[in-house]
Amino acid sequence: MSASPPPETLLAAIREVVGNAPSIPLHEPLFAGQEWRYVKKCLDSGWVSSAGGFVTEFEQRLAAYTGAANVVATSSGTSALHLALVAVGVRPEDEVLLPALTFVATANAVKYCHAVPHFVDIEPATLGVDPAALADHLRRTAVRDTAAGCWRNRDTGRRLAALIVVHAFGHPARTNALAAVCQEYDLPLVEDAAEALGSWRGGRHAGTTGRVGVLSFNGNKIITTGGGGAVLTADAGLAARIRHLATTAKQPHPWEYHHDAIGYNYRMPNLNAALGCAQLQALPGLLAKKRHLAERYAARLAPLAGVTFVAAPQGTTSNYWLNTILLADPAQRSPLLTLAHEQGIGLRPAWTPLHQLPMYLTAPKANLSRTENLAARIVNLPSSPGLPAI
Ligand SMILES: Cc1ncc(COP(=O)(O)O)c(C=O)c1O
Structure with missing residues (x-):
């Protein structure tokens, strides 16, 4: 193992890329387009909550951009994940497979369904679920329940109900191989394409290979609606169910309040969608800026001994949401x-792997x-689209 350069040297190299501003956050949004105009238009209309033209426009623009046949805008990526799991049939006491290297929301959404996260391993090339390791794990762990018509974890007896893959830091996981498993x-x-708007594998946008995909528009994402998310799916029936559940399961009627299930208040407000429409228009420009920043990081950091710049996996276009390096020696990270x-430079470690968090210590894995x-x-590097701020 060759040691990484001392922290001073590595930070100086990062400074050469990002500039010398006294404070450089990990990721901050850029509002340089129609944002003020659209938000004002929304305020002027009086339609600031979950009904209004911007929500529909945002969904249509997202569908056109991603190629998803159906898009439902939600209040957050987390609520989108929750609804996605409910809609694909995750039930209490099921197990849902997912990587341990992800933001905590991915596993929390499983718990919101009263199901159990079951953590699987990742691969270095994508930092996403490793298809071969998954297949190997399932060969040993999954057992067919012919009577119930499902697969179970042979150790716990619970039904295996879904696989969530995560496109970590914007790099597309190997969805085709994972779909085969x-x-x-x-x-x-x-x-879980929360981080991957603008990322593609082959001709497919992240989140559009699986039965359902999820995006996030939190303030730290490549585009933001303040808070927000979306569900993508080719299945019109599934989309209708998700839309219904997101809107407190209210049956459409001009004045009656009739709800036919326990739904959720998970729709994206119009005010947030107004911001989103402006941000979506800016997306191609934001992606170009982020690609440029990634190229500069790669050129400066990849040649350093003991440092690996995580490049877009082969066959993909990554949005480089968060630029990432791997240190050869973990002791050098702290x-x-x-x-x-x-x-004042916003370097960050990866998330604590979820199986090491107190609430998931006993989860199957x-x-x-x-x-x-x-x-x-x-180590995640400052990745705002406004960088370099020289
Ligand atoms: C991988 C991943 N999943 C889910 C989420 C949850 O999205 P949100 O913050 O919009 O609820 C995020 C981001 O915050 C994320 O990075």
């Missing part, structure tokens, strides 16, 4: 993060050695 085990594939913090190894070496 899902088919073998009758698992609906749910794509001093680097400490120094960066002192200098595959061998997660690669997750643990990679998670300990990841």
Whole structure:
């Protein structure tokens, strides 16, 4: 293992890319287009909540951009994930497979369904679920319940109800290979593409290979609606069910309040969608800026011994939402993060792998050695579209 450069040297190299501003956050939004105009138009209309023209426009624009036949805008990526799981049939006491290297919301959404997360390992090339390791794990763990027409975890007896894959930091996971494994085990594939708007594998946008995909428009994402998310699906019936559940399961009627299920208040407000419409118009420009920043990081950091710049996986176009390096030696990460913090530079570690969080310590899991190894070496770099701020 060749040691990474000392923290001072590595930070100086990062500074060469991002500039010398006294504070450089990990990711901040850029509002340089029609944002003020659209938000004002929304305010002037009086339609600021979940009914209004901007929501429909935002959904239509997203559908056109991603190629998804149906889009439902939601109040957050987390609520979109929750609804996606409900809609594909995740029930209490089911198990849902997902990577341990993801934002906590992915597993929390499983718990909101009163189901159990079951963590699987990732691969270095995509930082997403490893199809071969998944197939291997299921070969040993899954058992067919012919009477019930499903697959179960042979250790816990619980039904295996879905696989969630995550396109970590915007890099597309190997969805085609993962979909093939899902088919073998009758698992609906749910794509957590919260970080991956503007990322493609082949000709397919992230989130459009699986039965259902999810986007986030949180303030730290490539485009933002303040808070918000969306569900993408080719299945019109599924989209209708999700839309219905997101709108408190209210039956359409000009004045009656009749609800036919316990739904949720998960629709995206019109005010947020107004911001989203302006941000979507800016997306091609934002993506170009982020690609340029990634190229600059790669050129400056990839040649350094003991540092690997995580490039877009082969066959993909990544939005480079968060630029990522891997340090050869995990012991060098903490001093680097400490120094960066002192200098006001927003370097971040990866999320704590979810199986190490107190509420998921006893969750079923595959061998997660690669997750643990990679998670300990990841450093995310400042990646705002406004960089470099020289
Ligand atoms: C991988 C992943 N999944 C889910 C979410 C949840 O999205 P939100 O914050 O919009 O609820 C996020 C981001 O915040 C995320 O990064």
